[in-house]
Amino acid sequence: xxxxxxxxxxxxxxxxxxxxxxxxxxxxxxxxxxxxxxxxxxxxxxxxxxxxxxxxxxxxxxxxxxxxxxxxxxxxxxxxxxxxxxxxxxxxxxxxxxxxxxxxxxxxxxxxxxxxxxxxxxxxxxxxxxxxxxxxxxxxxxxxxxxxxx
Amino acid sequence: xxxxxxxxxxxxxxxxxxxxxxxxxxxxxxxxxxxxxxxxxxxxxxxxxxxxxxxxxxxxxxxxxxxxxxxxxxxxxxxxxxxxxxxxxxxxxxxxxxxxxxxxxxxxxxxxxxxxxxxxxxxxxxxxxxxxxxxxxxxxxxxxxxxxxx
DNA sequence: TTGTTTGGTTATCATATGATAACAAAAGGA
DNA sequence: TCCTTTTGTTATCATATGATAACCAAACAA
Numbered sequence: 001x002x003x004x005x006x007x008x009x010x011x012x013x014x015x016x017x018x019x020x021x022x023x024x025x026x027x028x029x030x031x032x033x034x035x036x037x038x039x040x041x042x043x044x045x046x047x048x049x050x051x052x053x054x055x056x057x058x059x060x061x062x063x064x065x066x067x068x069x070x071x072x073x074x075x076x077x078x079x080x081x082x083x084x085x086x087x088x089x090x091x092x093x094x095x096x097x098x099x100x101x102x103x104x105x106x107x108x109x110x111x112x113x114x115x116x117x118x119x120x121x122x123x124x125x126x127x128x129x130x131x132x133x134x135x136x137x138x139x140x141x142x143x144x145x146x147x148x149x150x
Numbered sequence: 151x152x153x154x155x156x157x158x159x160x161x162x163x164x165x166x167x168x169x170x171x172x173x174x175x176x177x178x179x180x181x182x183x184x185x186x187x188x189x190x191x192x193x194x195x196x197x198x199x200x201x202x203x204x205x206x207x208x209x210x211x212x213x214x215x216x217x218x219x220x221x222x223x224x225x226x227x228x229x230x231x232x233x234x235x236x237x238x239x240x241x242x243x244x245x246x247x248x249x250x251x252x253x254x255x256x257x258x259x260x261x262x263x264x265x266x267x268x269x270x271x272x273x274x275x276x277x278x279x280x281x282x283x284x285x286x287x288x289x290x291x292x293x294x295x296x297x298x299x300x
Numbered sequence: 301t302t303g304t305t306t307g308g309t310t311a312t313c314a315t316a317t318g319a320t321a322a323c324a325a326a327a328g329g330a
Numbered sequence: 331t332c333c334t335t336t337t338g339t340t341a342t343c344a345t346a347t348g349a350t351a352a353c354c355a356a357a358c359a360a
Contacts, residue, residue: 006264006268006276006279006280007257007260007261007264007265008257008261009280009283010260010261010264010283011257011260011261011264012196012287013283013286013287013291014167014170014171014260015192015196016287016291016292016293017164017167017168017291018167018168018171019208019291019293020164020290020291020292020293021164021168022209022210023293026210034345034346034347035346035347036346036347037346042165046162046165051307052307052308053306053307053308056307058169060172060176061347061348062348062349062350063307063308063309064308064309064310064311064348064349064350064351065347065348065349066308067308067309067310068309068310068347069346069347071309087306087307087356087357088355088356088357089306089307089308089355089356089357090306090307090308090356091307091308107157107158107161110157110160110161110164111157111158111160111161114156114157114160114161114290115157117289117290118156118290121289125289126156128285129156129285129286129289129290130156130159131282132281132282132283132285132286133159133160133163133282133286135278135279135282136163136279136282136283136286137162137163137166139267139271139275139279140170140264140267140268140279141163141166141167141169141170142166142170143166143169143170143173184315184316184317185316185317186316186317187316201337201338202337202338203336203337203338211317211318212318212319212320213337213338213339214318214319214320214321214338214339214340214341215317215318215319216338217338217339217340218317218339218340219316219317221339237326237327237336237337238325238326238327239325239326239327239336239337239338240326240336240337240338241337241338
């Protein structure tokens with residue numbers, strides 16, 4: 001196979017993943033949470049705790065806008081800020097118990113939709129899928145980001 | 151491995167893919183094209199030609215908003231509408247030559263970034279990556295959408 | 301000490317986006 | 331024929347989002 005075909009395939013694959021996630025999230029009831037706010041919550045759910053400037057960097061949004069959206073999330077009781085020992089400028093941010101519960105619900109929703117697709121497969125096929133996930137995540141879809149020190 | 155771990159892994163994987171695509175598109179110069187407009191162009195690049203209502207369905211946007219954004223793209227010379235034989239209500243939409251050229255450039259950009267990650271791998275590893283893509287795309291990340299008939 | 305950088309906030313403005321109503325033309329069913 | 335559905339358009343409004351300026355306090359470097 002030509003290398004170019006592999007890149008094409010990678011591009012088509014990322015488009016598919018994006019599309020499936022979009023479809024899966026369609027019937028998700030996230031009342032009162034905007035897409036950007038959801039992105040922050042999802043980021044927090046993976047990497048906790050984190051500083052405001054890290055969110056700003058990783059989600060490619062400006063500090064003022066990050067600060068604004070984070071305040072809204074705080075007002076909704078979905079995340080919390082607390083001081084960082086050693087640097088009084090910084091503040092660590094993490095999901096509140098309510099925010100964590102909400103994201104657990106979201107992940108359970110995705111999980112059940114994935115489950116519907118996995119059900120019909122044999123244990124061998126599932127194992128193959130899992131190996132494929134590992135291969136792609138370690139070789140292709142990793143994020144190389146400077147390590148943080150919260 | 152517990153089934154739940156597999157779903158967690160799937161969720162983490164989709165988040166990674168999303169993040170990598172986001173990072174890759176960061177230094178992409180798409181002057182004068184908004185995110186929603188880019189999403190339409192990317193959709194067109196994969197599925198061409200397509201009707202307005204199909205774009206509306208697949209991208210989860212209302213017909214009026216789809217119509218509005220499509221007009222803007224037409225004004226920018228990036229896509230074209232033409233009549234569909236057999237149903238005078240419908241209109242097929244496809245990328246214009248300029249739009250196609252632009253998306254080719256975008257894909258080449260993604261391709262070169264992927265290439266940077268693939269370079270160091272042996273042909274065997276690349277083949278394994280390719281198999282993994284196939285496995286996941288056919289078993290997990292497929293979109294089941296009613297077939298269109300443009 | 302003084303100046304500079306880092307991390308963050310508040311306010312403000314312009315634009316992008318989502319939602320809805322009202323409309324029209326073609327297709328299709330009875 | 332008349333009624334309904336499909337496909338699309340235009341206009342309008344509210345909100346979400348991005349960009350920027352001005353500011354502050356803590357950290358840091360000289």
